[in-house]
Amino acid sequence: MLKVQEIRELIKLIDQSTIDEFTYETNGTTVTMKKSTATKVSEPQLTEIIEKSQAIETENKPNAVVEVEKNIQTAENAQEQVQAQVNYDAEIVSPMVGTFYRAPNPESDPFVSVGTSVSSETTVCIVEAMKLFNEIEAEVSGEIVEILVKDGELVEYGQPLFRVKSM
Structure with a gap:
């Protein structure tokens, strides 16, 4: 299972790179990240996702991987909503x-x-x-x-x- 620090490092690396989509698989765990060049997930949203991931990790839920993937999907949806809201000049x-x-x-x-x-x-x-x-x-x-x-x-x-x- 991926640790929160590893997820943070992946997010930072993807954020700093020119890669738009990234999938990471290890030990049966899959993490997919997508980013848009127009807008990024805000710091509060990222912090919320990391906090949720930490809570999942500390509870040792068997579905932790699924929960982390859901949190990442939530972040992607939030990013898409921010993009859709920018409808003005x-x-x-x-x-x-x-x-x-x-x-x-x-x-x-x-x-x-x-x-x-x-x-x-x-x-x-x-x-x-x-x-x-x-x-x-x-x-x-x-x-x-x-x-x-x-x-x-x-x-x-x-x-x-x-x-x-x-x-």
Whole structure:
């Protein structure tokens, strides 16, 4: 059975190499690793997988190999989900701390919705700071693909508000 340290070393070696897919077999144990050049599994996800593998190893489960392979498959699925989520070219961020509003007043329609085309001068929202209502412009051209903040929510400086796909 592979030890956690051996799995870590394999992951590091594959990560540092240009190899996209790797299969390792020893003593009836098979480990398959695949990577994408666009995005990698994040450090927290990798840490979680290693912790699960350590727990399996310490419990001496007879199906430990199967469990490790499932954890590696989970990491690959997480990586694919991250890739699928990257469906935008730019983010519109808050230029200040304040309260986010999608519309000029509660009775009005929102400035933009998912699917709305915007230009760099298009007002996309209002951020209220110290009783001043600041209209925020897109500063990019494209189509709104995701709204990341709820109406009335507090936002921080630099916090992403919208995701935009260039057309």
